[in-house]
Amino acid sequence: MTGRASSTDRRRVAPHPTTAGGGLLVRENSNRRRMTRNLHIVHVTESVRGGTSTYVEELIKNNLENGYRVSLLGDERLLTAGLKDIGIAKYHYNATRRLPGIFNASRSVTKLLSALAPDIVHLHGTFPGFYVRVLRSSSYKVVHCAHGWAFCQDVPWIKKALYAGVERLLSSKTDVTVNISHFEGRAAMKWGLAGDQVVIRNGVAPSRATGKHVIEPRTDRLNLGFIGRFDRQKGLEILLDATAKCQDPAVHLWVAGACDRDRGVQPRVADNVSFVGWLGADRIDDFISDLDAVVIPSRWEGFGLVGIEAMRNGKPLIVSDRGALPEMLIHGFNGLVFNLDDPCGLRRALQCCDRNELRKMGANALAVYHEAFRLEMMLGQINALYERLASTLASTRRGPRGVESLVEGIDS
Numbered sequence: 001m002t003g004r005a006s007s008t009d010r011r012r013v014a015p016h017p018t019t020a021g022g023g024l025l026v027r028e029n030s031n032r033r034r035m036t037r038n039l040h041i042v043h044v045t046e047s048v049r050g051g052t053s054t055y056v057e058e059l060i061k062n063n064l065e066n067g068y069r070v071s072l073l074g075d076e077r078l079l080t081a082g083l084k085d086i087g088i089a090k091y092h093y094n095a096t097r098r099l100p101g102i103f104n105a106s107r108s109v110t111k112l113l114s115a116l117a118p119d120i121v122h123l124h125g126t127f128p129g130f131y132v133r134v135l136r137s138s139s140y141k142v143v144h145c146a147h148g149w150a151f152c153q154d155v156p157w158i159k160k161a162l163y164a165g166v167e168r169l170l171s172s173k174t175d176v177t178v179n180i181s182h183f184e185g186r187a188a189m190k191w192g193l194a195g196d197q198v199v200i201r202n203g204v205a206p207s208r209a210t211g212k213h214v215i216e217p218r219t220d221r222l223n224l225g226f227i228g229r230f231d232r233q234k235g236l237e238i239l240l241d242a243t244a245k246c247q248d249p250a251v252h253l254w255v256a257g258a259c260d261r262d263r264g265v266q267p268r269v270a271d272n273v274s275f276v277g278w279l280g281a282d283r284i285d286d287f288i289s290d291l292d293a294v295v296i297p298s299r300w301e302g303f304g305l306v307g308i309e310a311m312r313n314g315k316p317l318i319v320s321d322r323g324a325l326p327e328m329l330i331h332g333f334n335g336l337v338f339n340l341d342d343p344c345g346l347r348r349a350l351q352c353c354d355r356n357e358l359r360k361m362g363a364n365a366l367a368v369y370h371e372a373f374r375l376e377m378m379l380g381q382i383n384a385l386y387e388r389l390a391s392t393l394a395s396t397r398r399g400p401r402g403v404e405s406l407v408e409g410i411d412s
Contacts, residue, residue, distance in 0.1 A: 038067075038068075038069070039068045039069070039119045039120060039386060039390055040068070040069040040070075040071070040116070040117070040118045040119050040120075041063055041068050041069070041070050041071075041118060041119065041120045041121075041122060041386070042070075042071045042072070042073060042113065042116055042118040042120070042121050042122070042140075043056055043059070043060060043070070043071070043072050043073070043122045043124060044072075044073040044074070044109060044121060044122070044123050044124065044128040044131065044132055045072070045073070045074050045083075045123075045124040045125060045128055046074065046075060046078050046095045046124075046125050046127060046128060050228070050229060050305075051147070051202075051303070051304075051305035051306070052124055052125060052147045053079075053080040053082065053083060054082075054204075054281065054305060055124070055147065055202065055305070056083065056124055057080070057082045057083055057086065058204075058205065058375060058379070059122075059379070059382065060072065060083075060086055060088065061086070062379045062382075062383070064086075064088070066383065068386075070088045070089075071088060071089045071090070071091065071116055071118070072086075072088055072089070072090045072091070073090075073091050073093060073109060073112055073113075073128075074090065074091075074092070074093070074095075075092065075093060075094060075095035076090070076092045077095075078095060081280075082281065091112050091116075093105055093108040093109050093112065093131075094108065095127065095128075097127060102127070102130065102131070103134075105127075105131050106130065106131045106132075106134050106135050107135065109128075109131040109132055110131075110132070110135040110136075110137070113132065113137065113140065114137065117139070117140075118140050119140060119141065119389075119390065119393055120140060120141045120142075120143060120386060120389055120390075121140050121141070121142050121143070122143045122145070123142065123143065123144040123145065124145055124147060125145075125146065125147055126146055126149075126150050129144045129146060129170060130166070130170065133170040133173040133174060134170065134173075136173045141175045141176075141389040141392070141393070142173065142174050142175050142176075143174075143175065143176050143177075143178060143385065143389070144170075144174045144176075144177050144178070145177075145178040145179075145180065146167075146177075146179075146184075146302070147180060147302055147303075148180070148184070148300070148301070148302025148303070148323075149163070149167070149184055149187055149188065149191075149302065150163040150167075151163040151164040151167065151187065151191055152183075152184065152187050152300055152302065152323060153233070153300050154232075154233075154299040154300050154322075164191035164192070164193075167191070167193055168191065168192055168193055168194065171193040171194040171195050172194050172195065174195050174196075175195070175196065175389060176195070176196045176198060176385060176389065177193065177195060177196065177197050177198070178198055178199075178200050178382075178385070179197060179198065179199045179200075180199075180200065180201060180202050180302050180303040180324070181199065181201055181202075181302060181303045181323075181324030181327055182199055182201075182324070182327060183302075183323055183324035183327060184199070184302050184303070184324060185197060185198075185199040198385065200378055200381045200382060200385070201303065201327075201372070201373065201378065202303050202305055202308065202373070202378060203308070203373050203374050203375040203376070203377050203378030203379070204305065204308050204309055204312055204369075204373065204374075204375050205312075205375040206312060206374075206375075207285045207289075207312045207313045208281075208282070208285050209285035209286050209288075209289045209313060210285075210286055211286070211289075212286050213286070213290055214276065214279065214283055214286045214287040214290060215254050215274070215276060215287065215290050217290045217291070218252045220250065221249065221250035221251055221252050221272070222249055222250070222251045222252070222292045222293070222353055222355060222358070223251075223252055223254060223290065223291050223292050224243070224251050224252070224253050224254070224291065224292065224293055224294070224295050224318075224350070225253070225254045225255075225256065225287065225288065225290075225291040225293070225294045225295065225310075226239055226253065226254070226255045226256065226257065226294075226295055226296075226297075227256045227257060227279075227284070227287075227288075227294065227306045227309075228256075228257045228296075228298075228306060229257055229258070229259065230257055230258060230259045231259065232299065233298055233299055233300055233301075234257075234297070234298050234299075235297035235298050235299050235320065235340075236255070236257075236297070238297045238340070238346060239253065239295055239297045239346065240253070240269070240270065240273060242297075242346040242347040242350060243270065243272060243273065243350070244270040244272070244273075245347055246347055246350045246351060248351060249350075249351070249353060249354070250272075251272060251350060251353075252272045252273075252274070253272060253273045253274070253295075254274050254276060254287075254290075254291065255273060255274065255275045255276065256276050256277065256278065256279045256284070256287055257277075257278055258277065258278040284309060285309070285312075285313055288309065288310055288313040288315055289313050289315075291310075291315055292315070292353075292355055292358050293310075293315055293316045293317065293318055293335075293353065293358050293361075293362075294306065294307070294310035294315055294316075294317055294318070295317075295318045295319075295346075296317060296318070296319045296320065296325060297319075297320050297340070297346060298319075298320055298322055298323065298325065299320070299322055299340065300322055300323045301320075301322060301323035301324055301325050302323060302324060303323075303324050304319070304323070304324060304325050304328065307319065307325065307328045307329075308328065308369055308373040310365065311328070311334065311365040311366060311368055311369040311373065312366070312369045312373075313366075314362045314363060314365060314366040315362050315365060316329075316334055316335040316336070316358050316361035316362045316364075316365050317329055317334065317335035317336070317365065318335060318336045318338065318346075318349055318350070318353075319335060319336075319337055319338075320337070320338060320339075320340040320346075321337050321338065321339055321340055322340055325337070328368075328373075329365070329368070332361075333361065333364050334361050334362075334364040334365040334367075334368050335361055335365065336349045336352065336353075337349075
């Protein structure tokens with residue numbers, strides 16, 4: 001986070017209200033709290049299922065609890081059931097990743113924001129970040145979270161440079177950039193992104209496990225789990241290959257997930273692999289509770305929300321050494337890290353697994369979750385960020401200018 005003192009810090013060291021100047025400071029802080037509660041925050045997302053949608057859902061719920069007025073801009077074809085069910089105004093735009101549709105989407109989103117007249121626009125993802133910032137108005141504050149920089153992907157260097165060049169230009173139109181891991185923050189600095197760069201690591205709510213079995217775990221072998229999309233990033237085929245070759249100890253792999261955007265890995269399935277489909281948030285904790293460990297063999301990862309979902313259920317991680325994944329654990333303490341460049345790296349990591357040792361690491365993983373990755377820690381830092389931005393807003397606010405004449409809400 002930024003080194004600026006928050007308003008909470010200033011209140012703690014302020015004079016008592018009965019002393020000279022104290023009453024004025026208290027009134028100023030009271031006014032700021034009222035101003036913060038009256039904020040209109042618009043979240044812009046594509047929100048295909050996965051970690052980003054979970055992040056946005058939790059953030060919107062917290063916004064509402066804090067008394068903010070909240071709207072959501074998204075492609076109704078891509079919104080998750082959780083986002084559709086939240087009782088806020090939602091407005092549709094056609095998300096795309098092709099020209100000239102990208103610029104059409106940008107114009108649509110710009111018109112929506114002009115009509116809604118928000119105080120803060122919180123962007124989630126690379127393309128929503130482009131849609132808003134390329135034609136950005138100066139009338140609102142912009143917070144951008146890429147949820148994984150495109151220039152950190154496993155792509156040729158020329159593509160990395162292109163992605164970074166675009167983000168450098170757009171960063172000059174951003175008030176605050178939120179990096180979801182220290183790895184992401186260092187990458188932003190390396191590629192020369194401008195402006196206020198902060199690191200706010202992801203957090204998740206406590207486990208909602210009910211004790212019901214999602215699978216029938218095998219007692220004669222280790223039960224390992226994979227959770228995520230079937231695409232190149234997530235590296236499922238690496239894990240399938242390793243489990244097929246792992247004989248000692250005997251393992252069974254339980255795969256929860258599906259393909260997104262009609263793209264993905266066509267799995268080659270061995271006898272010791274079972275697919276359970278895509279699991280909703282109400283079942284994911286029960287699934288993890290049935291496992292001995294969760295494996296994340298990603299080729300790149302801005303954070304890896306599945307990792308802390310596993311730890312909140314007291315399960316250790318087996319992760320690749322890519323991206324931010326090693327930030328979540330200490331090798332041998334709450335999980336294992338393997339070298340993705342070593343063709344036998346994951347198989348060797350699996351061969352080191354012992355159920356009793358995994359249980360010990362699982363207990364440590366739960367402690368790490370409580371110490372570093374609780375949801376309220378993330379939300380507290382984001383709320384402090386909103387408060388800081390609110391303090392810089394003009395005292396007079398524009399109201400929404402005929403939003404009904406420009407857009408039709410998904411629902412409201």
